[in-house]
Amino acid sequence: MPNGNNKPMGYQLEFEKPLLQLEEQIAVLESHQQQAGHAEDFNAEIKKLRQSHATMLKKTYGKLNAWQTVQVARHPARPQSVDYIGACVKDFCELHGDRRFGDDPAITTGFGRIGPYKVLLVAHQKGKDTRQKIACHFGCAHPEGYRKALSKMKLAEKFGLPVVTLIDTPGAYPGIGAEERGQAEAIALNLREMSRLKVPIVSIVIGEGGSGGALGIGVADRIAMMQYAWYSVISPEGCAAILWKTGAKAADAAEQLHLTARENVKIGTIDEVIDEPLGGAHRDPKAAYEKVEAWIVQTLRDLNRFKIDNLVKRRYEKFRNMGQFAEA
Amino acid sequence: MAQVPGRSWREVMDTSHKADVPEGLWMRCPACEAMLYRKNVEVNLWVCTEPACQHHYRVSAQQRVEQMCDPGSFEPMWLDVSPTDPLKFVDLKAYKDRLKAEAGKVTQPDAILAGTGYVKGRRVTLACLDPNFMMGSMGSVVGEVLTRAIEHAHDSDLPMITVACSGGARMQESALSLMQMAKTSAALARFDDDGGLFISVLADPTTGGVTASWAMLGDVILAEPKALIGFAGPRVIANTVKQELPEGFQRSEFLLDKGFVDRVVHRKDLRSEIARIIDYAGK
Structure with a gap:
């Protein structure tokens, strides 16, 4: 489970193994220390280990590559x-059904209060335990999810409420029912309608930004990504399977897809990066919640300055200008 | 031989032998396997001449505009908008080199040919995707040219006609390609606000990010017979659900049955169908 004091979290990423070793050593020493008579012997050692842990954490997370970033974005904790809804949204009033x-559980919608603002929240849902995960198809929404989002x-x-969307999906669900019920049409309609919705829209990619399934609730006035989230036209595995003919090249694909938050800012597909606590949001969720809430409140305050027609016009121009090409 | 044998996703997406219209005097129909006289197929708008088969070949954007427009009436626009390699993307081959290799196969700079023309005397803005250029995939150029075409139709009070034929968003431009979905859909929202008529024609194949944006936003959606139309590819779906896909799954007739296209139209009737709809709904 996530916690704030660097204890092992059950699931460890490959590149975090050295960190895990240090954490285990610290834990052992701490348990020894609690036994009478040893207190003085271990204090200095523990302090030293904590310092090297902090240094290593900083170093590891200071230079995460694209594939490692994808792994952090998918960390179970x-x-x-x-x-985020539990921590940042007061008086959440969920609204169900399209x-x-x-009613697709892979997308949650409802009224809520964030800071001083009443908002309409739209958020992908991945599920916590196995039962929820299966119900949510691991965050892959069906057409009814996108249609629920649009109707809300x-x-x-x-009613003049700003829309806040939280994006976290590997992609829209690829299944028989999804196709029968018009997955493509549902997403397309959301893109068109969000582009002209007459209230402010802000979006944050909190984990995975998988293709059209992400964009389907992501046409916003301001788009942010968490520092270790990814956002791309296709998952690294899907891209590798098609272009490299093997899913095993996912790390290469991740690099080539420029899917990190910073790369997306560079190419102008998102506006801002929300920095995560050292070692990722899963190490200090509270700090992550605070940053997300602060960003939403600040951004809604900014957007409130615009007359709505002007805002919709700016939203159009924002997407109108995306893309890079040559022109003689 | 009325039945078109099921094709695997790999076969559907493989452009090496299918998208190019075969050379030689005689050719074998990939659907019914009949030997066909090439000239006859060409005159037949690249549709198999066997009455029971009627397989619709994939055609280039150039061939498509010639088929759709009154003879000599098509005027191409935005031919100076050409692709770059913004991400310096390299897979088994560099995107830059792929672009060079693909450029020789088509008459326009990327996978889209757009402009104005007349369909049975009715002036239209027309944009067609080209399966011969990176499987008609949508990157920045396709998104930009299509958006300009929609804006042109808007400004000139013309009906907007598109012919989709695409494997989806272009992976080599990553999120830039993804955002073309939002960009084109936003342009269509404005066109829609002012009462513009958008007729979307879906040809084989129409998949991924192209289906999930402008292609499915037609006021009227027409599909050529037996075209593959969907969001996810059949192979991805089969791997996900681990069961056999239903007969005719994701084909035009399936979408008609499920309520997602208005009409399945034989290629020879496309012009008259479009003209008829313009007369009902156009300005």
């Missing part, structure tokens, strides 16, 4: 939207 087919965003428009 990484905060999910349900955690009024067409069903229309509510927000009707």
Whole structure:
């Protein structure tokens, strides 16, 4: 489970193994120390280990490559939207169902308060335990999820509430039912309608930004990514399978896809990076919640300065200008 | 031989032998395997001449605009918008080299050919994707040219016609390609706001990010017979759900049945169908 004091978290990423060893050593010494008579002997040693742990953590996370970033984004202990909602949203009033087919648990929608603002929240849901994960298809939404999102965003428009979306999906669900019920049409409609929705929209990619499934709730006035989130046209595994003919080249694909937050800022596909606590959001979720809440409040305050027609126009121009090409 | 044999995803997406129209006097239909006289197929708008088969070949954007427009009426636009390699993308081959290799296969700089023309005397803005250029995938150039075409239709009060034929968003431009979905859809929102008519024609194949954006936003959506149309590829779906896909899954007729296309239209009837819809709905 996530915690703030560097104890082992059950699941460790490959590149974090050396950190895990130090954490185990510290834990052993601490347990010895608690036995009478040893206190003085271990204090200095523990302090030293803690220091090298902090240094190593800084060093490891200071130069994460794209593939390592993807692994952090998928860390099982990484905060999910349900955690952010619990921590940052007061009086959350969930609204269910797309009024067409069903209620997709892979996308949560509802009213809530963030700081001084009443908002309409739309968030991918990956699920915490196995049962939830299966119900949410591991964060892969069906058409009814996208249609639920759109119907609630229309509510927000009707009642003048800004929309906040939290993106965390490997991609829209690729299944028989999803295709039968028009996955492509559902996403396409969201893109079109979000581009002209007459309320402010802010989006944060908190974990995985997988392709059209992410963009389907991501056409916003301001788009941020958490420092160790990824956002790309395809998952690294999918890209590797097609272009390298083997999913084993996912690390290479991750690098080539320029899918990190910083790379996305560079190419102009997102606006801002929200820095994570040292060692990733899963090491200090509280700090992550605070940063996310602060960013949302600040951004909504900024956007409130604009008349809505002007804001929608700027939103259009923002996406209109995306892309890079040559022109004689 | 009315039945078109099922094709694997790999076969569908393999452009090496299918997208190029075969050379030689005689050719074998990939669907019914009949030997066809090439000239006859060409005159037949690249549709198999066997009455029971009627397999629709993939055609280049140049061939497509010639088929769609009154003779000599198409005027290409935005031919100076050409691709770059913004991410310096390298897989088994560098994107830069792929672009060079693909450039020789088509008459326009990327996978889209757009401009104005007349369809049975009705002036339209037309944009067609080209399966011969990186499987008609949508990167920055396709997104930009299509957006300009939509804006042109908007400014000139013309119906907007697209012919989709694409493997989806172009991976080599990553999130830049992804954002073309939002960009084109936003342009269509504005066009829609002002009452513009958008007719979207779906040809084989229309998949991924192209389906999940502008291609599915037509006021009227037409599909050529038996075209593969979907969001995820059949192979990905089969791997995910671990079960056999239903008969005719993700084909035009399947989408018609599920309510996602308005009409399945034979290639020879596309012009008259479009003209008819313009007369009902155009300005």
